[in-house]
Structures are given as C-alpha cells and as structure tokens.
Amino acid sequence: MSKGKVLVAGSNANRIEIRGGGTGPTGQYLNELVVPVMALVDAGYDIAFATPDGSKPHIDPASDKVVHFDDEKAYRRAREFYDTSPVLNKVSTLRALIDGGLDQYDGFFAPGGQAPVVDLMQDGDLGEILRFFHAHSRPTAFLCHGPIASMAALPRPKEFRAALIAGDTARAAELGKGWPYAGYRMTVYSRSEEKPIEEQILHGQLYFDMPSALTIAGAEVNTGPDFAPHVVEDREMITGQNPRSDHPLASALIAALDRRRVNTKASNVSSAEKVSP
Template identity: 45%
Template sequence: MNILKFGAAALAIGTAFALPASASAQSRGKVLVVMSSAHQLDLRDGKHYATGYYLNEFVVPYRKLVEAGYEPVIANPNGDMPVMDANSNNKMFFGGDDAARADALKYAQGIAQLKHPKTLASVAAEGTDGYVGLFIPGGHAPMVDLLRDRNLGKILVSFHDNGRPTGIICHGPIVLLSALHDPDAFIASMIAHDGKANSYAAGWPYAGYRLTVFSTGEEQQLEGPNGLGGDVQFYPVNALAEAGAHVDTVANWHGNVVVDRELITGQQPMSAPEFADVLVAKLNAHAR
C-alpha cells in the first residue's frame, strides 16, 4: 500500500537497529507492555480496516528496553497473540532500509511471550507494584478495545498515583480514556458527535496533562481508498482534548515526543526512536 511518502522525517528510524539485542545479566526491573487484542477497526458507514500493532512502534522501544536491562512483560485484554498491522511491515518506517525492516520483523517473531501474553485482568488482580514502568505501542488497534478496558484503567491509575514512567505512542495515548469513570459513555458521545463528551470527563486523572497523539492531519491523510478505506469514527486529538488534556502535535510525519510528569507520549511512527530513548532515560532517572 502506498499511503504516503514520508521523506526525510523517517530517516532516523533506520538507526534504531544499529545495536544487537542484549539484556543485562541482572534485570533492572519489569516493564509492563500493554497491547491490543483487536484485529479490526470499525469505520464510519459500516466499513472496516484490518488493524494491529505497528511494527516499529513496538519493536524499537521494546528492543531498547531490553538493551537497557529491563524485562518487558506483555499483557493484553484476551491473553491472545497480538497481530501486526500488515501495512507497518514496510521499509518506509525504517528510513527506507529494508534490512532494518526485516531485522525488526525477525526480532518480533522471536519474542516468545508475544504468543502467550498475560491478561489485563490478571495484571489488575495481582497489582502493578512489581513493575517499574509501562509501555503501550500504537497502531489503530488501541482505538478498538484498550480505550474502554476497565482493567487497563485501573492499571493506568496505579502507575499515575505513584508517578511511575508511562510511555505511549501514536494512537496509543487514546487508551488514557480507559481511566475515565465511564469510558463507554464518553466514547459513545464522541462517535455521536453530540457535544456531550466532556460531561463524562469529570475526575479524569490526566486532565491538564500535556501530551501528543496521532494528529488529525495525519489521520485524514490515511482516510480514503489508499489508506484505511474509510473515515474513523472520531479523531484521537479531539477525544483527548475533550477529556481535558492539552494535546500538542507538530507537522505531519515529523517526530514529536512530549513529556509531562510521569507520562511520555510520541506522535507517530517517526517518533519511535526518540520516544524509546526518552522512555528508557525516564525509567533510569526514576530508578535513581
């Protein structure tokens, strides 16, 4: 699929695989990696898009966490194997370097726990005290299930309450809505465009936070026959702003990472290398 020509903004991504994957002999702590169980995004007018996680948004941070000595633990709603968005298996997300793309794909295929993740329910029941940080990759899949998952909402609040690093990229920041008192009502209002969504946002833990997310301009470039094949039900920027966040986006397909308190957010695939570095630095600083 030829969605876009990203140009120079993508070049940095290919450098993320310069180092071999290696973990230190002693773990610096567990990092919870939350992924979606969704395979299909419902669009407007009854259309659908086959979705999943984005390859570079998952592998680049995951790999850097391992290299830094952290122990990622994957969980999702159903405890099933997350699927990759086939459109993310493209060298344009790796600076045009097909070898880097192939290396990332091989790395993902070698992650045994990706085939058998924990369930979010089990993580919520056990508690999150054993984790030093949280990482959530993007792709459109979080727009389907994670944004309304009550177990994830509890997990997010537990990290928020004691300031543990929480890194989320691309469409991923939409999952912060799961920490609302009634995410289903909020999301239904956004889909209906009835102007009532903010009435369901009282008490949201992330109100007033600065963050970024996949921009409306970027989403609109993907909508249509050469991308999603239809229009999304609502834009992430609008939903997070309606909930009470200050959403900062930059020009389409330019890297952007925003840090506010414990929260680290990246705008889109081009942000993955910087996002990964900032997340690791935040974890290191928090450990000290």
C-alpha cells in the same frame, strides 16, 4: 541483572469502525511495538506483555514494511523479534498482571496503530492499571494512537467512546470529567496524518480524531509537523506523535526509568540511614 520491569499493553483489535457503517483493517504498528520494546530490553529492562484477551496482537499490514525502519536490516531484525522473541510471544491478560501485583512494575508502555482506539481506550482492566501508575507517578508512555488508550482511566470509558462515535461532544465532555490526565500536555497522531490512512487504507472516515478526543477530556494537545518525530513529556507521562517518534520515545522512556531507579535507590539509602543505630 535486570534494572526493572516494564508492563507493555497491546491491543487485540484488527478492525475499526468507519462512518456510514462497516469497518476497516487495523492493528498494532510493527515498529511502534517492537522498536521501543527492543530498546527497553537492550537497556536492561524486563518486559511483561499483555493484551485484553491474552492473545498476541495483530500487526497492521500497512506497517509491515521497510519504510517504517532505518533500513532493510532493521526491519528484518524487528520482524524476527516480533515473530520469535519470548518477550513478545509470552502474552498474559491485563487482568492476570493486575492479579499478580502492579507494584512490581517500574513503567508502562502502549504502542499505536489504530487498534487501541477500538479496545484499549475502553478497557476496564487497563483503566485500573493506568490509575495505579498515575497514583504512583511511574513512567507511562504512549506512542502514535496509543495516547487514546489513556481514556481507559476515565470513570466510564465505554460511555465516553460511545458519545464520541455518536458525535455528542457535550455528553463526551461530561463523561470526560474525572480523567486523571486532565491538564497534562501530550501529543498524539494528528488529524492531518490520519487522512492518508482513511483515504488509502480504510476508504472511509473514523468517527472521531485523536486530538479532539483527548482535548475533550482535558488534555493540552500539542502536535508537531506531520510524520516528523515529536515527543512530549509532562510529569510521568511520555507521548510520541507518530511512527517516526519510535526511537525518541523509547529514549525518553528509558531515561525516565533510569531516573526513577536512581531516585528509588537514593531514597532507600536515606531511609536506611535514618533507622541505623
């Protein structure tokens, strides 16, 4: 029997803007998507997978390597899961899940790779989803660059992102008002971790870094040592810093979902006792 259902939001981006014009390759990181989803499935949770346009996310080639996994066997298992599992091959649009009713979902997860920086952070449907999960205090997890997707919950996320790209910090700070997660402690891919990707893969610099963007909107950002596992929990939000945080974040999310399940059952029993004759 299923323990509940988790909404997983993916990105459709495969290019990201770089300073001076042009774009570089991007996508979702294979381990950041698959490792937590596999852990959720193994723990007994169902998955509803969605992206803005309803197509399957592009995997960043830089992540499609054994180095991001425990060993060759783990990599092969993850790759096969991404390629063949119905869990990740039945993709809905975010809007379709909203229209189907968000109350059926017990938790939320968004993986990283730089792709969410392009589309998810300014997606209005994702903003609606996140505001629902925040209002109902349901476990909400983001990994690596994933926390930047929480910007979608801003009143005007597209304008906020445009201000960041323009380097207009004052304007971004003004547009950052009203963010539901202001004051939350969280982590995200650090500026120093970003540099090797910019130098070796993008061959250019991003218009803004993730910690600064979250800080401008009011987050209390805490980053640990580069490329070491680091997870931060504050209220319903769970954030992981980098690809190495995949397993710890999955464990933290499952624990939060299990706690909610126990608390919901206890609340239902208490309510039933109160109405019993």
